[in-house]
Amino acid sequence: MARETENVNRNDAYSILAGKHGYQDSVRYRRILEYLMTPEQAELVALLPMKYEELANKLGMDVAAVKKELEALYGKGVIFARGPENLEEATFALAVVQLHDITMCSFDVDVVRDRKLFELWDDFCVQEWDPDQVNSWDGGEQPRGRIVPAYKAILNSPEILPWEDMREIIRSARSIAVTYCTCRRRKEAVGKKCRSSHAMVDIQFNLSAEYLISRNAGKRLSTDEALALIDQCEELGLIHTCENSTRMRPRWGMCNCCTDCCMIYEPLNRFRVPVTKCVAKSRYEAWVDQDLCNGCQDCMDWCAFDAIEMVKPEGSKKYRAFVDPAKCMGCGICVLKCEPQALSMQLVRPVEHIPQAQ
Structure with a gap:
């Protein structure tokens, strides 16, 4: 992809901040930072973390003015703290993904009024960040993400582990919030309509949930409301994706993804890279009872991973669905969409x- 690196001042605050995320020479990333911060604000952020009085002395400002600027930057999602009352501990975003998500998920951000922000992010992601991310995902023994199967698809399994059961994950949380999927919100803001869903489907737990609610970027959900949202996501064919561990409250929440918009699945498909380089399969795999399959092809249409094909068995006049085990990620959506109930989930991987x- 073409990268714009001409005439970048490597010594100013914008470049220093971009360098913290590995994009010091990126003109596209600089444009995002320039949209989010004035030059004076960028200088302030480049000094963080620092006490109010130290910031005031270094910048020739009074403490009240420093606090006001920090409040504005916190509101935009540029700086992070435990809450609006703890801005003396604030820091700049730790990584691109953190800045990407929080600057676009706030309810105060309007997709029409702030369209330029979404355009800048989309340009940077498509041209630079997506290919960089794909190249960095080496998979290894433990990919970063993991698919959690649709819970209704594995109800009959006697060996469901708590951390692969969406109901248990939801019920174990002290607090829950739903926020915008910023991948989907960004795509739709620039006119790339999602074929699968609306954007308000990203689920966060506990501290992350409270943080988003405090920033007017998340809506609090009861356990029952969260379970209803999970049902809706599965009905829409979205794929539950979280960190790859036994943690019951995934640190980056529970994404409900489509392959149109997701910052993981869409680039992997675009660059023809195996999904398993970044996302681990669930412990389950779809299986077809050939005697029950009526050849309707609904499962093939719903499969996000092209793991199902229609094949005419020897001696049969009709086509039947066949699942490619190498491609099946174990999401379970096909099982939910199979009207004759020919598809089921089989446990194929160990605990x-x-x-x-960790």
């Missing part, structure tokens, strides 16, 4: 397939 939480 050790999911790494222990």
Whole structure:
């Protein structure tokens, strides 16, 4: 992809901040930072973390003015703290993904009024960040993400582990919030309509949930409301994706993904890279009872991973669905969409397939 690196001042605050995320020479990333911060604000953020009085002395400002600027930057999602009352501990975003998500998920951000922000992010992601991410995902023994199967698809399994059961994950949380999937919100804001869903489907737990609610970027959900949202996501064919561990409250929440918009699945498909380089399969795999299959092809249409094909068995006049085990990720959506109930989920991987939480 073409990268814009001409005439970048490597010594100013914008470049220093971009360098913290590995994009010091990126003109596209600089444009995002320039949209989010004035030059004076960028200088302030480049000094963080620092006490109010130290910031005031270094910048020639009074403490009240420093606090006001920090409040504005916190509201935009540029800086992070435990809450609006703890801005003296604030830091710049730790990584691109953190800045990407929080600057676009706030309810105060409007997709029409703030369209430029979404355009800048989309340009940077498509041209630079997506290919960089794909190249960095080496898979290894433990990919970063993991698919959690649709819970209704594995109800009959006697060996469901708590961390692969969406109901148990939801019920174990002290607090829950739903926020925008920023991948989907960004795509739709620039006119790339999602074929699968609306954007309000990203689920966060506990501290992350409270943080988003405090920033007017998340809506609190009861356990029953969260379970209803999970049902809706599965009905829409979205894929539950979380960190690859036995942690019951995944640190980056529970994404409900489509292959149109997701910052993981869409680039992997675009660059023809195996999904398993970044996302681990669930412990389950779809299986077809050929005697029950009526050849309707609904499962093939719903499969996000092209793991199902229609094949005419020897001696048969009709085509039947066949699942390619190499491609099946174990999401279970096809099972939910199979009207004759010819599809089911089979447990094919051991308990050790999911790494222990560290």
